[in-house]
Amino acid sequence: MLKRVYIDNFRCFVNFELPLTQEQLILGSNGTGKSTLLDALRAVKALVTGDARPDELFPYSSRTRWQSLPQQTFELQVDLVESYRLRLELDSWGSPQKTRIKREVVLCNERPVFEFVNGEVHLFNNDFQHKVTYPFDWFRSALATVQPRPENALLMKFKNWIETLHCLELNPHTMSKVTEREEIEPAPDMSNFASWYRHASQERADSASRLQDDLSQIIPGFESLDLVLAGANSRILEAKIAFPSSDSPPAGYPIAFDELSDGQRVLISLYALLNFMVDRNTCLFLDEPENYIAIPEIQPWLMELQDRIEDRGGQIILISHHPEMLNYLAPELGLVFERSGPGPVRVRNYTPTSSLSPSEQVARGWSIDG
């Protein structure tokens, strides 16, 4: 479980501490850094998994504008029985200036299992003994290149966890019905839903079956979600839906995924996330998941989410402005992001300040007073 995030000198985050629990709702006005948090986490993940270089992910413009500090710092503290801490320090070097990694460290129970400091990598074994030193390119993540070996199991446990960190903002307009291949990772906007579902349903038939059960309760006449052959490797994602008729038994007919309504596509995606992604070590950040779906659908999804987390573990951090979400979750799980003008983001636990519901409090702009 991700217990703490620390960000310094990244856009609106200055010396910013975010403690987290298993379930959390982040709320706050526009421009208080809620989505920027997801950008930061996506960038950290992309860096240490080798998907991109530091200067692509953390350009000079990502530094906090109103100060002129050269160094950016990020920390993730994760509990996986052992307590892990990833610390990243980035600065700029060369002409033209490029972002480089000054320090990339993974600690396990506050003892190093990996260090990449000033261009030198230090590897440690599972007993925290320093074993290997070698020079490495400052402009790439060395952590991303470490391969699993029996003697670095402790480090790999953290590396495996970070693969399960997902920051998503569902956008039905980008979701395609066509898939050319299986994809393990959902795209941040779930535009690759069909490809991700193709992989997930192959890997976890039981979850796929549970998803179909869920959808049959949500979409009238829903029969199945199918991947139909459309070429050597291509498949088209279709929902089979039957309209009940008094004259004859209902017969299902296919509707391509992109012919479903925006709300139906998002609901299918949300229930797919519940079934495939809410799992022991998974950490899922979802930005405004209620966008596009009807009000009566929100609370049942939240209840199901809560039940799945209780049953299977996992961590979910929701970001929302919606009154349904705020009123249902904020009293127990709310974290408020605030800024004074264009200053740095501050965070505090939601505390009721009046006889108003959280949504009414936020609507009046009174939450800032807490």
Added chain:
Amino acid sequence: MAERIANIVLLVEDRNQENLLRHYLQGRGHNSRNIRVQKITGGQGSGEQFVRDSYASEVRAIRSQVTRTKACLIAMIDADSGSVEDRQRQIERALRDAEESARGPLEPILNLIPKRNVETWILCLNSLRVDEQSDYRHDARVSVHSIKQAAGTLFSWTRPNADIPGTCVASLRECLPEFDRIQD
């Protein structure tokens, strides 16, 4: 989109009450799509005050809905350090003050009043020996798993001809007939 009709409204103080009742209802074959939860959302005073303040309007809403579709209100309010009878009188008075008639004997409106609080019931339903004077709200034995376990036991205790053990606390034993008001 399927029309979601929430025909069971839970009027509760907090998450533990919500979870006990939701898991209980799931055992009876209901799912999250026909349950609507109304619980304290902020600074409306204490949880019990929220339930008391909302009770009459929820009863009125259920009574108007019942004429169109099957609907049921389950209100749960802890007795806390007072008596179950006092709490019952308080919510009856709330109905009178709102000029609503008293509950009919078969009306689908359940008044569940745990003494001292729902955590007492949760532990009792987990076969633990408890009394109704001690405050178990912060008892470490109350967990998501013990609540689920409690909901399962509650389901078996509300079935016809159930054998209720002698360790069952009085407030729970007296409330069991209330569950007959749920029309599945």
